[in-house]
Amino acid sequence: GESVGLHLPTLSVQEGDNSIINCAYSNSASDYFIWYKQESGKGPQFIIDIRSNMDKRQGQRVTVLLNKTVKHLSLQIAATQPGDSAVYFCAENRKTSYDKVIFGPGTSLSVIP
Amino acid sequence: ETGVTQSPTHLIKTRGQQVTLRCSSQSGHNTVSWYQQALGQGPQFIFQYYREEENGRGNFPPRFSGLQFPNYSSELNVNALELDDSALYLCASSFSTSGRRADTQYFGPGTRLTVL
Numbered sequence: 001g002e003s004v005g006l007h008l009p010t011l012s013v014q015e016g017d018n019s020i021i022n023c024a025y026s027n028s029a030s031d032y033f034i035w036y037k038q039e040s041g042k043g044p045q046f047i048i049d050i051r052s053n054m055d056k057r058q059g060q061r062v063t064v065l066l067n068k069t070v071k072h073l074s075l076q077i078a079a080t081q082p083g084d085s086a087v088y089f090c091a092e093n094r095k096t097s098y099d100k101v102i103f104g105p106g107t108s109l110s111v112i113p
Numbered sequence: 114e115t116g117v118t119q120s121p122t123h124l125i126k127t128r129g130q131q132v133t134l135r136c137s138s139q140s141g142h143n144t145v146s147w148y149q150q151a152l153g154q155g156p157q158f159i160f161q162y163y164r165e166e167e168n169g170r171g172n173f174p175p176r177f178s179g180l181q182f183p184n185y186s187s188e189l190n191v192n193a194l195e196l197d198d199s200a201l202y203l204c205a206s207s208f209s210t211s212g213r214r215a216d217t218q219y220f221g222p223g224t225r226l227t228v229l
Binding site: 089102105 | 169
């Protein structure tokens with residue numbers, strides 16, 4: 001079936017290190033991918049997005065890489081800070097008659113001070 | 114913080130009851146999507162409203178229904194509540210020129226529904 005999934009459910013990193021969160025998707029027709037951050041008790045917060053005509057996109061301390069050949073995307077967080085501790089979701093916006101976003105199960109990132 | 118607000122923050126109901134959740138869109142947005150997020154899982158798409166009409170629907174039964182108002186605010190109604198309906202209900206607003214593809218969705222803080 002169609003799904004967006006994450007390789008690791010939890011990730012612990014030392015403060016100051018770089019974090020890499022991975023995501024696999026199965027629908028090759030998807031053309032837009034989004035990373036969201038969700039802190040405890042809050043709604044998902046947009047971090048960065050990437051369209052399928054791009055391989056890489058950079059934001060402030062974050063980089064998203066898209067490999068369409070193996071249907072994989074990753075979120076890299078540079079110099080991880082305690083405030084980065086949260087659940088990270090990759091989401092896939094599929095080509096339908098409407099704007100449907102499919103979320104993966106999430107990766108919990110814990111930053112060790 | 115996004116400009117999307119939801120009410121109430123928390124709600125406790127019993128099986129068989131009905132509930133209405135509310136969402137106010139971010140200024141300038143005309144599309145609202147509703148999601149159900151069970152504990153420890155990613156949000157699941159319920160449905161989307163564009164220009165006051167349901168524009169798309171996920172795999173949820175008809176007892177989940179909604180409305181969108183002229184000011185683009187929205188309601189989610191759930192009838193005949195079941196225990197499994199306990200979840201965080203999120204709304205997200207976005208802007209679309211056609212209802213087919215929208216800009217990035219921005220989420221509200223959610224309503225935590227507990228069904229006893």
